Amino acid sequence: MKFWVFHIILAVTLCAKCSFAKSQSNDWRSYLEQLAEEGMDDTTIENMFQELTMLEGNPMNLNRVSREQLEQFPLINFEQAAHIAEFLDKNRPVYTVFELRNVSFLDFKTVELILPFFFAGKAEEEQPTVQEMLSWGRHEVQSRFDKTLQNRAGYGEFADSILQRYPNRKYRGEDFYTSMKYAFTYRDKIQFGLVGEKDPGEPFLQKNYPVGYDHYGLHLIIRELGKLKTLAVGDYRLSFGQGLILNNDFMISKSWGTNTIIRRTQGPKRHFSTAESGFFRGAAAVFQAGKITVIPFYSNKRFDANLSRDGEITSFKTDGYHRTPSEIEKKNNSREQVTGVNINYRNEQLQLGVSGVYHAYSRMYCPVVREYNYYSLRDSSHFNASIDYSYRLNRLAFAGETAVARNGATATTHMIQYTPSGLFSLSALYRHFPISYNAMHAQAFSEGSRVQNENGFYLGVTFSPLQKVSATTYIDLFRFPWPKDQVDKPSAGFDFYFLGTYAMDRNSNFELRYKIKQKEQNTDYPENSRKVLPYNTQKIRLRYNHALNNGWDFRTTLDAALFRRKFFPLEKGFMLSQHAGYRGGKKIRGDLFAGYFKSDTYATRLYSYERNLLTTFYMPSFHGKGIRLAASGRYAFTPRLSFSVKIGHTRYFDRETIGSGTERISGNRRTDLFTYWQW
Incomplete structure (x- = not known):
């Protein structure tokens, strides 16, 4: 108990010393930080980060x-x-x-x-001509270079005899990351872009790999061509209804779902991220005639997969890494074609949509049979169809979608949102995803990573009981009717969240956040036996935000984590951090971050909320005992030309090596350098 009291008092003391300052404005980046903590995959977060960055740059x-x-x-x-x-x-x-x-x-x-x-x-x-749009549009080039300064095992020197026996011990490429992007935009009317990227360890312009970057992308989006509202060619993302059959677009977090829980069908958007999965490659269009909108699309894209000896797909490889011979061998070894359509009717209050999606693989998809995936798709093609709706009635909004798979399995989700004033919003959502339902491109509001094997009810509230006080809270109850990976029987759980904010004045605020999630998992207890037992993770945050009138802003944060399994000792961790940022001039911006962390296990890991370079989302987590330091800066030579740099350093006090396998660093320190040019 003394352990926690001491650090809470320390954080409050630090906050008190800065009570004269001004609070930071709301930042959409905190939304993505919350998604990362909720376990959403990196590809989805990076896509969302790129979209919001683009929208911010093109208001x-x-x-x-x-x-x-x-x-x-x-x-x-x-x-x-x-x-x-x-x-x-x-x-x-x-x-x-x-x-x-x-x-x-x-x-x-x-x-x-x-x-x-x-x-x-x-x-x-006046409506500009095509020639005028091409002349008035904005050209932009972005270049990024990242490098870890310490040597990692995968870049070491190995004898030929060792590599003949263990070829995957050595990366085939250089130990840096680099990417290049070119974009042309004229407001939201024309968007054209090229992307090239190489991950650390991937070959770059080597004799046997002369193509340069490992990954390339291209997109062209044109809007407002008469009844053709949108035309997308190349790489794009798409979402129908509430995501039960198709969604590789924006995703809702539970904490932000308290007042943004209802999704809408989204026309094609550009994929300008360096993520190598989670998008379509082909063409899509939006036709509008009166109150009817039709969105057809087609995609033909190669992808990485893990194959069986018979050449069947056993699982999808989505990390985009092609560093070792085994990873390079899997590059683009399969192909997927996807086509579909959404037909939408809408007026001022009502929206109705009908959607269908068909996809086919170039190989049979046949994951290794386990009890938890017994009902997973095992075929080379699949089809889904759905009906979705939304209706607005005074302060009430209703929405939902019901979808069916080719085998007849039906999934459904429905939600209601009540907003009597700007000071109160109530959202409720019900979902039923049977174990036999399969939709390979679905992504909907859920606890699990797939729209399958889940029933749940969510209730979220945002309210301001006092002028200076606001609060957001939700509870999500869920049940998995069929066994899951590492859970040998049906299981259940809950997720509770509370965020309270007190604005001391317009220039400073204090946040208190509490979150607890309970689920069930296989556990070796007693020894030599296996039981499914409950566990829960609790996270607590105290944060003080403030900013000075001269452009400086500060953020003091204390994070704590507790992990409890039945019959096992309590695991705990905490991180105390301080951020300082400068935004006082048009030419120079800078940020400093320092944090001390102590965590018993990976289950009580803590996240670093440090400022990143423009268009880059990076949120590392830490467990063990150590410190994290980061410094970043941006200098604008002209209104169009700027250079940004960031250096992050982590030192552990409880280990002599960092990482494992090919990523292992011999030593207790890791330093990463990030650079970014924009013009």
Whole structure:
């Protein structure tokens, strides 16, 4: 007990010393940090990070933005989009983005969050010609180079006799990461881009690998061509309904789902991320005639897979690494074709959609049979269809989707959102995903990683009981009717979350966050036996945000984690960190981060909330005992040309090596260098 009291008092003391400061504004990056903590895969997070970065760099004109564009903006809900659209219809032209504070049912926190994504421009503009759009558009080139300064085992020297027996002990490429991006944009009318990327350990311009980058991507998106609202060619992402049959687009976290739980069908969006999975490659279009919208699409893409001796796909390889002979051998060894369509009807209050998706692999998909995956798809093709809806009635919004697989299995999810004012929002969601339901491109609101083998009920509330106090809380109850990986029987659990914020004044605020999740897992207890026993993870955070009028901002954070398994000792961890940032000038920006962590096991790992380079999402976690230091800076030579650099250093006090296998570092320190050019 003394252990925890001491560190809580220490954090509060540090906060008190900075009580004169000003709070940081809301930052959408905290949304992605929450997703990372909830265990969402890196590909989804990187795609979302790239989209929000693009939207922030190309803000929407409040005097021209449509209701449809507002509904597709991922950081506001169905009701908020409607109120913003109604406000703009009555008050255009607006002269400043701060007029959004006058929108009814839009709380101050949400307004602060979305301000960077809008601007107040001209209300009436002539339609430019294609030649004018090409002349007035914005060209941008981004270049990134990252390197770990310590040597790792996979880059060592090995005798030929060793490599003949163990060829995968050595990486075939250089020990750095590099990528190059080119983009041309004219507002949201034209988007064109090229991407090239090489991960650490992948060959780059070597004799046997002359193609340069390991991964390439290309996209072209054109909007507003008469009845053809959108045309996408190349790499793109798409979402239908609530995601029961198709969604490789934006994903909702449980904590943010308290007021943004309802999804909408999204037209094709560019895939400008370096992620090598989680997107389509082909063409998609959006046709609109009156209240009817039709979205057909086609994709033909090669992908990595783990194969059996018979050449069948046993699992998908989605990490994008091609460093060793075994990884290189799996590169693009399979192909998938996907096609489908969504037909949508909508008026002011009602939206109805019908969707179908068919996909086929070039090989048979046949994962190794285990009890938990007994009902998984085993075929070379599959088909899904669904019906989705949403309806707005005064302060209520309803939405849902029901989908069917080729074998007749039916999955369904339904939700309701009640927003009587900008100070209160209530969301509820029910989901039923049977074990026999398979949809290979589905991604919906759930506890598990797949839309399968889960029943659940979610209830979330956002409210402001006092002028300076706001709170967000949810509880999610879920059950898995069939055994799961490492869980040999049906299981259940719950997830509870609370975030309270107290604004001492407009210049400072204090946050308290508590989260507990309980699930079940196979456990060797007593010895030489196996039982399915409950375990829970609790996380507590105290944070103080403040900023000075001269451009400096500060954030003091104490994170604690507890992991408890029945019949086993309690595991615990904590991290105390301090962040300082400078945003005082147009040319120079900088950030400093320092943290001390102590964690018993990986189950009580802590995350580092440090500022990253533009367009880069990186959120490392730590367990054991040590310190984390990071410093980053950006210098703008001109309004278009800038250079950013970051260095992060971790030192452990409880080990002599870091990592394992080919990533093992001999020593207790790791230093990473990140550089980024933009012009």
